[in-house]
Amino acid sequence: DAGVTQSPTHLIKTRGQQVTLRCSPISGHKSVSWYQQVLGQGPQFIFQYYEKEERGRGNFPDRFSARQFPNYSSELNVNALLLGDSALYLCASSLMTVSYEQYFGPGTRLTVT
Amino acid sequence: TQLLEQSPQFLSIQEGENLTVYCNSSSVFSSLQWYRQEPGEGPVLLVTVVTGGEVKKLKRLTFQFGDARKDSSLHITAAQTGDTGLYLCAGAGGYSSASKIIFGSGTRLSIRP
Numbered sequence: 001d002a003g004v005t006q007s008p009t010h011l012i013k014t015r016g017q018q019v020t021l022r023c024s025p026i027s028g029h030k031s032v033s034w035y036q037q038v039l040g041q042g043p044q045f046i047f048q049y050y051e052k053e054e055r056g057r058g059n060f061p062d063r064f065s066a067r068q069f070p071n072y073s074s075e076l077n078v079n080a081l082l083l084g085d086s087a088l089y090l091c092a093s094s095l096m097t098v099s100y101e102q103y104f105g106p107g108t109r110l111t112v113t
Numbered sequence: 114t115q116l117l118e119q120s121p122q123f124l125s126i127q128e129g130e131n132l133t134v135y136c137n138s139s140s141v142f143s144s145l146q147w148y149r150q151e152p153g154e155g156p157v158l159l160v161t162v163v164t165g166g167e168v169k170k171l172k173r174l175t176f177q178f179g180d181a182r183k184d185s186s187l188h189i190t191a192a193q194t195g196d197t198g199l200y201l202c203a204g205a206g207g208y209s210s211a212s213k214i215i216f217g218s219g220t221r222l223s224i225r226p
Contacts (some may be wrong), residue, residue, distance in 0.1 A: 027176045042216035100205035104155030
């Protein structure tokens with residue numbers, strides 16, 4: 001079975017631009033979460049979606065938005081990019097059980113210049 | 114604000130030695146997960162603990178959830194060079210949001226041959 005897939009793997013953007021990152025969950029998983037991981041730190045929670053509805057939001061500005069599609073894939077959009085948005089963006093899928101186990105994709109490395 | 118503190122931040126030991134990594138919080142979690150992350154990749158789930166006082170073993174790795182479900186430890190026996198990586202703990206289901214997963218900042222482990 002395929003794991004969580006993310007695209008693109010790497011991306012270079014300039015300040016002020018907009019970016020869209022994509023994620024496909026494990027088959028059968030209806031929940032997708034997005035995380036930002038800056039070098040040397042643990043992942044920071046951005047959003048969680050379940051059954052196409054937002055179920056959780058972290059402390060990120062409104063420049064960050066996301067959505068989940070009927071096939072449970074998801075997109076993360078970031079507008080008006082800042083240098084500080086440079087990070088590894090991780091997507092995780094889960095079955096939304098009480099244990100909250102998540103399975104991560106390989107991430108998208110975003111560099112803002 | 115929920116926080117998970119991991120210690121130590123960095124650990125470098127000789128192959129064959131034992132080590133313990135700690136994950137502490139002032140908050141109660143419904144579950145706690147441990148992940149291992151290689152450079153440029155997404156975190157890989159090692160274990161989930163749910164019950165206070167629970168102990169789980171994964172070959173040479175022993176995970177324990179504190180009785181009050183606020184802390185956890187990871188003990189590695191007879192470390193091998195393949196254990197090198199970033200170890201992350203993550204708490205879920207805290208009082209503030211059932212859908213928010215909080216990660217610690219990680220322990221970077223290096224096993225010398």
